[in-house]
Amino acid sequence: MIAKIEQLLKEVEALHASNAEELEALRIKFLSKKGAINDLMADFRNVAAEQKKEVGMRLNELKTKAQDKINALKEQFESQDNGCDGLDLTRSAYPVKLGTRHPITIVKNEVIDIFARLGFSIAEGPEIEDDWHVFSALNFAEDHPARDMQDTFFIEAHPDVVLRTHTSSVQTRVMETSKPPIRIICPGRVYRNEAISYRAHCFFHQVEALYIDKDVSFTDLKQALLLFAKEMFGADTKIRLRPSYFPFTEPSAEMDISCNICGGKGCPFCKHTGWVEILGCGMVDPNVLESNGIDSKVYSGYALGMGIERITNLKYQVKDLRMFSENDTRFLKEFEAAY
Ligand SMILES: [Zn+2]
Numbered sequence: 001m002i003a004k005i006e007q008l009l010k011e012v013e014a015l016h017a018s019n020a021e022e023l024e025a026l027r028i029k030f031l032s033k034k035g036a037i038n039d040l041m042a043d044f045r046n047v048a049a050e051q052k053k054e055v056g057m058r059l060n061e062l063k064t065k066a067q068d069k070i071n072a073l074k075e076q077f078e079s080q081d082n083g084c085d086g087l088d089l090t091r092s093a094y095p096v097k098l099g100t101r102h103p104i105t106i107v108k109n110e111v112i113d114i115f116a117r118l119g120f121s122i123a124e125g126p127e128i129e130d131d132w133h134v135f136s137a138l139n140f141a142e143d144h145p146a147r148d149m150q151d152t153f154f155i156e157a158h159p160d161v162v163l164r165t166h167t168s169s170v171q172t173r174v175m176e177t178s179k180p181p182i183r184i185i186c187p188g189r190v191y192r193n194e195a196i197s198y199r200a201h202c203f204f205h206q207v208e209a210l211y212i213d214k215d216v217s218f219t220d221l222k223q224a225l226l227l228f229a230k231e232m233f234g235a236d237t238k239i240r241l242r243p244s245y246f247p248f249t250e251p252s253a254e255m256d257i258s259c260n261i262c263g264g265k266g267c268p269f270c271k272h273t274g275w276v277e278i279l280g281c282g283m284v285d286p287n288v289l290e291s292n293g294i295d296s297k298v299y300s301g302y303a304l305g306m307g308i309e310r311i312t313n314l315k316y317q318v319k320d321l322r323m324f325s326e327n328d329t330r331f332l333k334e335f336e337a338a339y
Helices: 002-013 020-031 036-044 049-086 103-117 168-177 218-233 286-291 308-316 321-325 329-333
Strands: 128-130 158-163 182-191 203-213 239-246 249-258 275-284 300-307
Touching (some): 002 036, 036 049, 103 182, 103 203, 103 308, 168 203, 203 308, 218 308, 239 275, 249 300, 275 286, 308 321
Antiparallel strands (some): 128 158, 182 203, 203 300, 249 275, 275 300
16 A cells, blocks of 8 residues: 555656646546545555554645645646736737827917918917017007016016017017018917916917008908808807007907807806907007018008917816916816817
């Protein structure tokens, strides 16, 4: 009996299996009810009393070793299986998540697109400007409040250098370097020395348009505005112009559109008037044309400008301006489907 146990112990130590079926066959051979070890267990009762202790110990040793060995082989197969699951080299790659466009960019591109269809081309200029291009060339008086420290960021060491307060400085740069006809649209970031709150920020975005040619009239401006409003806010949109004042246009107007949230019936957004203000515009002041070397007796033009945040608010009802610059991906993700 001892010899038989020794023989089986040697076999168990040398066990190997190259697949799960072979392993199962080994388990049946050694550990099943009709297996070799159980056969020995059955013979145990025939062992002489004085040998029972030793045979019993060796038999237990054999059983434990056989179980351990088969378990070890099993684990080996399982870990190999797991490795294969996690490393399928034939699997196609997971899709890479794309970012989304910022709502300001979406709306800016929409505005540009509408004016591009009217023949306007994009012009850009520096955000750090000099007093001439931001104010003087645009007919701002020396004591105009817009130059005040409260509105404009001046560079301390060079009071002539400012962060542009509007994109009109780009119009100045185009006028001084090109001859009419001029038909440009200037999108860009501008800066004002304002306390940051839900409705004001120290930087925001504008789009301005400038058209200078012979015989440009207020009627042309009105047509461009009406087309823009209908394209941007829907075919039913109405516009109205209210007289206003800007240093660089004469006459000047502010344009309202029928509130696109309530359809003109009145709601908290339009303060129950049915109208919302969206942009400023006017005929280019002859002084501005002359300052930039354009003969105001031959040429005339119109200009208009709007805040992109304002337009975005109207389209998407963003109530807090600060959301635009916080880079909160939960906010930005809402615009995934918008372009
Ligand atoms: Zn309304």
